[in-house]
Amino acid sequence: MIGQLVYGETCRGTLNYVFGKEGMRILGYGNTFSQGISPKFFGSVLHFQGQRNATNNRYAHISLNLPHGEHLDDGTFLKISKEYMDNMGYGEQPYVVVRHTDTKHEHVHIVTTNVKEDGKVLGIFNSYRRNIATHQHLEKKYGLAPSPSPKTKQERQLPLYRLPELQFGMEATQGTKFYLQDVLNGINQKYKVRSFEELAKLVRPYHIELRTTKNETGRIGVAYGLNNQKGYRTRFINGSTVHRGLSGPKLQKVFDTHSKSKLLPMHRKRLLKQIETTYALFKTIRPHDLEEVLKEYQDIDIKLDKKEDTILGYTIYDKSRYVFRERELSPIIRMQNRLDIFSNGDRPTEIDTESKQFKLEIQKMIREAFRTSYLKSPKQDGLLSEHIRTKNLGDILTDLTASKNYLFLDRYIQNNRKVLFRETIKKQFPIVKERLYQLEIRKEKETLENKFKLIRDVLKKDVFNVGTKQGSVRLLFQSLGVKYHDNQLSFAQSHKHTVPVKLDKLPFPDAMESYVSSGFVRQNHLMLEMLTEQSSENSPKLTASAIFLPMIFPKLYEKMNAVYKKQYESVALGSYVKNAERMHTPFEKSAKDYIALFNAKGFYFVKGEEGFEVKSIYTDNKTSCPLPKRTSQYLGSIPDVTTTLKKQYPVINNLAEQGRNNLKNLWVGHLMERGMYDKVAFMLTNEKAYPNLHKEMVQHHMDNGLRKSIVEVSERRTSIQQNRLLRKGVYAVSALLGSSRKKSEEVYNGFKDEFTDWSKYKGRGLSI
Known part of the structure; x- marks a missing residue:
C-alpha cells in the first residue's frame, strides 16, 4: 500500500x-x-x-x-x-x-x-x-x-500505474490535476531541476507537456497538459491551478536556487573526471554498452538520447540529484567528438591493455586486495605494513580475483589478451607492494605520534584520574591501542614503531597487551580528541557506538572525572539518538511511537524550559542532551504530551528492576538493528543477554533472519569444539560487558564489532 x-x-x-x-x-x-x-x-x-x-x-x-x-x-x-x-x-x-x-x-x-x-x-x-x-x-x-x-524521498517511484486515460475528463478539478501533482511533485523531489526545458524532458515519459510564457515584465508562466499519443489530449492547465508550488514564478525560484549552488561546479568537475577516466581505460566502446560500462565502473547512471535508431548523446542522472547533458560537462566527452572510441561500429567494447589507466586499475586492485586480506585475517596480528611485507601474490590472489574491479576488467579484456592481463598483475605486484608498504609506514608513524600527543593532553587536563605509580595509566594506553615498554610507546599489536616516553618502570600486568577492537579504539580516540578540544569541524564524527565505550573500557571510564564524564555522556547520547532515529523510521508512525521506541531502549524524554531533552538509564540522571528544535516541536504536537511523558516511567523503571540498565542489553539490540544476527543469536542463547528493543522491532528481526540464526547457533552447541571456540570469544565480550567472572579481562575478542567486520566488503553488508 x-x-x-x-x-x-x-x-x-x-x-x-x-x-x-x-x-x-x-x-x-x-x-x-x-x-x-x-x-x-x-x-x-x-x-x-x-x-x-x-x-x-x-x-x-x-x-x-x-x-x-x-x-x-x-x-x-x-x-x-x-x-x-x-x-x-x-x-x-x-x-x-x-x-x-x-x-x-x-x-x-x-x-x-x-x-x-x-x-x-x-x-x-x-x-x-x-x-x-x-x-x-x-x-x-x-x-x-x-x-x-521508498525509505527516502529520493527513492520515491513515480506513479506510472496512474497514467491518464479518457475517463479523467477535461476539467482541471478532475483526475488530470491530481495526476499532474503526483508526477511533478515527484520529479522535483527526485531531481534538482534547473530549467523548464529540463523539467519538460523529465516529465515527457509520463505524457506531460509544458508550455511556458513570458509577459512584458519578464514574469514566466507555465501550463501543463497531457498527451498519451493515443488520441487522448487535454487542454493546458495553468501551473498555479495544478498547485501553488508548481506555478511559473515558484518553479523559476527553485530552478535559480539549484543553478546557483556552489556545489554545482564541483559535481560537474567530478563527473567530467570520472567519464574521462573511463574513456582512457577503453580502446573501443560500443555506444549501446556505455550505460552499463559507466554504471559498473563509476556507478554513474546515464540514459542514451536517441532519435529513432540514432544515438545523439546521453543524459547523466547524478547521485547529487542534478541532471546533466554530456555536452554541458565538456565538448571533449561528447560521443561525436570521441570517434577514436565510439566510431568502430559493431566492434566489441574492449579495454586498452596498453593504456596508463589500465595499469593504474591493476595497481588499485592490488592495493585493495592487500587491505581486504588484512581485514579478513582472524586476529589481524601486526600492523598493515607488516602484513604487506610478509605476503606474496599467491597469498592475496583469492581476494584479488574475487574483487569487483578484477571481474570488471576481465569481462572487457579480449580472450587473446588474458595472458597479458595476468602478466601485468605479476609485473605490477612488487611495485605496488613496496609503494603501499612505505605509505603505510609513514601513516603508522604519524598515527603513533598523534596518539602520544593525545595521551599527553588527556593527562594534562586530568580527563581520567589515572596515575603512573600504580600503573593505572595503562588503561588509557590500552583504550588507544598502544602499549608501554622500556620507556617506549608502541602499537599494542606491534613493536615496529616506537615513541620515547620516560615513565620508568611501571607495574603493568601481562594482560594489558590483549587485542582491543580497532573500531572502538577509533571511537575512543575521537571522543578524547573532542574532550581535549583537538577535534575540528572536519574531524570524523562520532557514531552510535560512542555510547558503548564504558562497556568496552569499564575500568578506564570508571576513573573519568565528573566534569568530563557529563560532557562525554551528553555527546554520546546525541550520537546514539541520531542513529536510532534512522533505525526507527520503518516503525515510527507518530510522535508517541518516537517516544515508545526510545523508551524500550532505556531512553526517556523530559520537557525543559527550552524544549525537550533526552536522558538514559545508562548515564547519570543529571546528564541529558537537548533535542533539535524541530524534534521538540514534533513531540510537543502530542495532544496529551504530559500524560504520555508520565507513561514512560513504568517502562523505564521496569528495565531497571529487571537489571537491564546495563549497556550489554543495549548492545545486543544495537547488533540486532545492524543485522549481525549470528552474534546476537550466540549472546541470546549462551550469555542470556536480552536486547532492550521494542517488541515490534524484535519481531521484525526475528522474521528477517534472526530466528534462523538462533536455531543454527543452538544446534552448533552440540559440537564441543565449536562451542569452546565461540565461548572463548563471548567470554571476552562478557568481560567488557561487566561480567563478574573471575577470568574476565578488559579485551574485545572473538566477535568483531561492526567497524572491523570484513564481511561487508564482500557485498554481505547490513540486512536492514
Whole structure:
C-alpha cells in the first residue's frame, strides 16, 4: 500500500473531484455528528474549520493505493483508513473516506483539514517518514502484499500505474490535476531541476507537456497538459491551478536556487573526471554498452538520447540529484567528438591493455586486495605494513580475483589478451607492494605520534584520574591501542614503531597487551580528541557506538572525572539518538511511537524550559542532551504530551528492576538493528543477554533472519569444539560487558564489532 499526501490552501476543487467521480462510494466520515450527512454539508464544515487559521497548508488530500491485484472490501478499507488517520495525527479531525474505481488499482481518497477546532494547526512534523511507517504497519497487520515503499524521498517511484486515460475528463478539478501533482511533485523531489526545458524532458515519459510564457515584465508562466499519443489530449492547465508550488514564478525560484549552488561546479568537475577516466581505460566502446560500462565502473547512471535508431548523446542522472547533458560537462566527452572510441561500429567494447589507466586499475586492485586480506585475517596480528611485507601474490590472489574491479576488467579484456592481463598483475605486484608498504609506514608513524600527543593532553587536563605509580595509566594506553615498554610507546599489536616516553618502570600486568577492537579504539580516540578540544569541524564524527565505550573500557571510564564524564555522556547520547532515529523510521508512525521506541531502549524524554531533552538509564540522571528544535516541536504536537511523558516511567523503571540498565542489553539490540544476527543469536542463547528493543522491532528481526540464526547457533552447541571456540570469544565480550567472572579481562575478542567486520566488503553488508 502506498500513501500519498498533498497539502493545499483550499478544498473546494479537491472535494469536487473526490465526490464528483463517476462510480465513487463514500465509505464513511470521521468525527462528524452523523454518518448520514450530505457531501455538501461536510464540505461546508471542512471549509469553515480550515478557514480558522491563515496557514497555507490548511487542508490535506490523502490517497491510499493498493498494489495491482490486491482487493479489500469496503468495510476493511474504511477500517484501515481510520487507523491510518489515527496514526498520522488526524484521528480527531473531520474527514471523509471515498472509494474510487476509475483505475486498475483499488484506492481511496481522504480529505481533511490541518486546522483544529480552536484554530491552531496540527503538528504535521515528519509526515513523510510517519506515512511510510504507517502504511508498512498496516500492510503487515492486514496481510496486504508489501508494496515497494521508498525509505527516502529520493527513492520515491513515480506513479506510472496512474497514467491518464479518457475517463479523467477535461476539467482541471478532475483526475488530470491530481495526476499532474503526483508526477511533478515527484520529479522535483527526485531531481534538482534547473530549467523548464529540463523539467519538460523529465516529465515527457509520463505524457506531460509544458508550455511556458513570458509577459512584458519578464514574469514566466507555465501550463501543463497531457498527451498519451493515443488520441487522448487535454487542454493546458495553468501551473498555479495544478498547485501553488508548481506555478511559473515558484518553479523559476527553485530552478535559480539549484543553478546557483556552489556545489554545482564541483559535481560537474567530478563527473567530467570520472567519464574521462573511463574513456582512457577503453580502446573501443560500443555506444549501446556505455550505460552499463559507466554504471559498473563509476556507478554513474546515464540514459542514451536517441532519435529513432540514432544515438545523439546521453543524459547523466547524478547521485547529487542534478541532471546533466554530456555536452554541458565538456565538448571533449561528447560521443561525436570521441570517434577514436565510439566510431568502430559493431566492434566489441574492449579495454586498452596498453593504456596508463589500465595499469593504474591493476595497481588499485592490488592495493585493495592487500587491505581486504588484512581485514579478513582472524586476529589481524601486526600492523598493515607488516602484513604487506610478509605476503606474496599467491597469498592475496583469492581476494584479488574475487574483487569487483578484477571481474570488471576481465569481462572487457579480449580472450587473446588474458595472458597479458595476468602478466601485468605479476609485473605490477612488487611495485605496488613496496609503494603501499612505505605509505603505510609513514601513516603508522604519524598515527603513533598523534596518539602520544593525545595521551599527553588527556593527562594534562586530568580527563581520567589515572596515575603512573600504580600503573593505572595503562588503561588509557590500552583504550588507544598502544602499549608501554622500556620507556617506549608502541602499537599494542606491534613493536615496529616506537615513541620515547620516560615513565620508568611501571607495574603493568601481562594482560594489558590483549587485542582491543580497532573500531572502538577509533571511537575512543575521537571522543578524547573532542574532550581535549583537538577535534575540528572536519574531524570524523562520532557514531552510535560512542555510547558503548564504558562497556568496552569499564575500568578506564570508571576513573573519568565528573566534569568530563557529563560532557562525554551528553555527546554520546546525541550520537546514539541520531542513529536510532534512522533505525526507527520503518516503525515510527507518530510522535508517541518516537517516544515508545526510545523508551524500550532505556531512553526517556523530559520537557525543559527550552524544549525537550533526552536522558538514559545508562548515564547519570543529571546528564541529558537537548533535542533539535524541530524534534521538540514534533513531540510537543502530542495532544496529551504530559500524560504520555508520565507513561514512560513504568517502562523505564521496569528495565531497571529487571537489571537491564546495563549497556550489554543495549548492545545486543544495537547488533540486532545492524543485522549481525549470528552474534546476537550466540549472546541470546549462551550469555542470556536480552536486547532492550521494542517488541515490534524484535519481531521484525526475528522474521528477517534472526530466528534462523538462533536455531543454527543452538544446534552448533552440540559440537564441543565449536562451542569452546565461540565461548572463548563471548567470554571476552562478557568481560567488557561487566561480567563478574573471575577470568574476565578488559579485551574485545572473538566477535568483531561492526567497524572491523570484513564481511561487508564482500557485498554481505547490513540486512536492514
